[in-house]
Amino acid sequence: MNTTVNANSKAAIPPISLTRDHWGRLVFVSADETPISNIILTPLFPISEPGRWISITASDGREVACIENPADYPIELQQLLREELALRDFVPRIQRVLFVSGNTEPCEWHVLTNHGETKFVLKSEEDIRRLSPFEVMIVDSNGGRYRIDDTRTLDRKSRRHIEWYV
Amino acid sequence: MSSENSVSKPTSETNPPADFAPGNSRTLVTHEEKARTQSDLELFAKLPKEVQNKIRSTLEPDELPIFVLEPDLSLRLSYVSSYVILTSRRILVVAPLDSGESPSGNPIVGSRATASHSRNPSESFVIQAWNVQEVVDLVLVDRIGLGTIEMLGATSRLYVLRFSAGRFTTARLFVEKFRALKLQLSIETKSRLSFGKPESTIAVLAEPEASICPSCGGTMQPGESTCRDCAPEAAPDTTRSLWRLMRFAKARMGIILFGFAMTLASTAVGLLPPYLTIPLIDKILIPQKNFELVPWYIGGLFGAAILAWIFTWIKTYVLSIVSEKISADLRNKTYEHLQSLSLEFFGGRRTGDLIARVSNDTERICDFLSLQLLDFVTDLIMIVLTASILISIDPMMAAVTLIPFPLIAWLVQYVRTQLRQGFARGSAAWAEMVNVLADTIPGIRVVKAFAQERREIDRFAKRNQNVYEANTRVNWLWSAFAPIITFLTDIGLLIIWAFGAYRVANGDMTVGVLTAFVAYIGRLYTRLDSMSRMLAHAQRAAASTHRIFEILDRVPSVAEATKPIPVGTKTKGRVEGSIEVRNVCFRYGTRQVITDVNLSIKPGEMIGLVGPSGAGKSTFVNLICRFYDCASGSISVDGHDIRSYPISDYRSNIGIVLQEPFLFFGSIADNIAYGRPNASRAEIVAAARAARAHDFILRLADGYDSLVGERGQSLSGGERQRISIARALLTDPRILILDEATSAVDTETEREIQQALDFLVQGRTTIAIAHRLSTLRKADRIVVMEKGRITEIGKHDELLGLDGTYARLHQAQQQMQQDSSVISEAISP
Incomplete structure (x- = not known):
């Protein structure tokens, strides 16, 4: 054993x-x-x-x-x-949240990632998941994944959108 | 319940240290006079004096009372107390002298030869006695709410006892004791015949064993039919329930007092403005002079407003912190206590209720403390302060304005109560309607299959109509409520205006004072509505408090040893794994689940446990895990009673794989490492490999980081089982319990799990419960349990040779397998 x-x-x-x-x-x-x-x-x-x-x-x-x-x-x-x-693994890192359509899911997010600008639909609040105190993972409605390595590096507005969920 | 055991082995030997197991000591009844008077006292203490005397006078010098039953029904089923005493040689029945009912239920044919009647006109009880030898058996019949014991003689029915449901447990014990006594006496007679020397000791369990409540798993006192915690209790007194919260408030007394001071201050400041308007009107506005003072008064009013704002802010903040803190403490305490309670307490339908208690009830208490109680206290302070201000300004006027106030307050309260009842009816109707939904939507396939849509629609419409009607009934009152308050306020103000005008005209009062009165009273009336809700809020909060304390008051059924022995001192807390089960009995409510089980298991041995459902297999395993303590007898691991080990240290030596593996919400790695949260990744992967779980984990999108459990990815039964095997493997348990680990899966999956299990059991003491005998092919010995007893022990072949239960089970399963293979051959082309 x-x-x-x-x-x-x-x-x-x-x-x-x-x-x-x-x-x-x-x-x-x-x-x-x-x-x-x-x-x-x-x-x-x-x-x-x-x-x-x-x-x-x-x-x-x-x-x-x-x-x-x-x-x-x-x-x-x-x-x-x-x-x-x-x-x-294609997991873009989100650097800035540009626009969120609303506070109730499903909602559309426009984000700036290290691979460029994109938008996705967030299906439910469970799809945003905290991995460690400052690490966050987002799964969009198609199963695509996005990560934020350190929420502290985001600007105020982006952070507020993320912290609404986690 | 075997009386022989207690003869040969006194208590101190069978149960090592007596302090581990309170309530299961067997008392040895001897012929010594001292013992007799003592047991007399205990047995008869609750009986009426007259009955006690009667019994004492009837007992022969060396006759010992053993047990008392109090049937509470007469033969015609009216409530009448009688008393039945089992003594060391007779059964005595003390019945009220009554209407000539035939005690045996048969027509009275002369006087019975055997029953000795003694009648005395001055006494209201009659005593009858039968020798134990002449009573062949006692037959107990439980019907719903009515119990009967028939006392059967050799040729006829001697007597019938009837009693209500509350006596069932005692009645059962009475019968058991009678049988034990009879057995005892027959043994004595035999020994007297063979050795010519009578045994002088009669050992019958003088005290019934405590048992485990079937609904919550708590310890039940002897003679109780439901445990005290589960017995429904009348609604508790509101104030007393709420007062118990003080225990949690005491720790924060300082901040509570500060908050209270702030409440006082803010209310007082809030009452300043009307007071300041008196001189403003009387000295400035009415005489139309001194206008230079106006800024001062305005400034004063402004200052008061600012202070009121700040004080109210502070008070609300401080007191809501306190109430949050109290309810958080309450939640922690409740959850902590829940974890210590036994498994039974968490049974099935209770889960939702328990969750509600920890979450909703504490939340409600928090709301009550921080909002409702606070408002109420503020209002009370305001009323007292207002009253004293009014009295100090003008006592006469104050009397007139305040006298109608209590009347109006009562009226508001009355209407509120009516309203509440109306709303309760409304929500009951609502619940009925929701029930239809909850019933038919999950059962929609059946509804459609039987084409009953129309009927369900009608059913729903009918309930919906009830909701409408109930709400309509309450709505006319509810819509009248606010106008009523306004109306009453207006009336109150009218009185002040009328009386005030009269006094101002007479020159007894100034206009300024009148305005102040109107302002003060106006404030009081606006608070009436919210005050009237207080009673309902308090009752609801009290109910919540009661529900929480119901949990906190429960005593865990498995107690920590007073002087624990460390587990496996030389082997870093690991036990060797030898298990010695001696004379174990276990009761579950009134049911005897395990009777006199003896078994010794060598370290590393694998025992297969088989038997029909309800044979006590799971209970036996639960006793080994120490989820309960056995009522009598002992279970030792490595030579020490398991009750002497610290509970959690002992359990860390045990690994369990259940039929329905439970995965917590979290990653697979977290789930595997549940029993050892600090395990390294290498260890987790190694355990998963050994449990044959690695390959399927690899195929998941996130590997070991995949989320599983309630809200996570769904895994198949076999996959979940293999994760739970890995979990057990990682803790490296010395004793392994497999509770039908492969029953819930198909044969293909079973094969996979079996491989993992085969690895898991190596070198561990294993007890495997199984329905499919094929899963026990590796077992060293197989134990067959039936009706709480071990009936067969041996290897597979030996048991087949015995041609007993095991052989029958084996044959049946072989047969089934053949049948299914025949069927599958027939189906496949």
């Missing part, structure tokens, strides 16, 4: 071979040297710890390996992980 729970944080980290093939897909080569293509990277804690705990999953959903801390691996692998994860 204890051996399974106290996972191998200090044990020798097995090398992971992850490359891109000619089609741009990821290929994982396991210990017995069988290549597995169409690899998907899944962060296990995408919200609370997005940079670590990345599961390497085959296309059938089977986990073939798990990277607890990318910093333990060669720089090229880290680079690859970063590229791949950046494309996996």
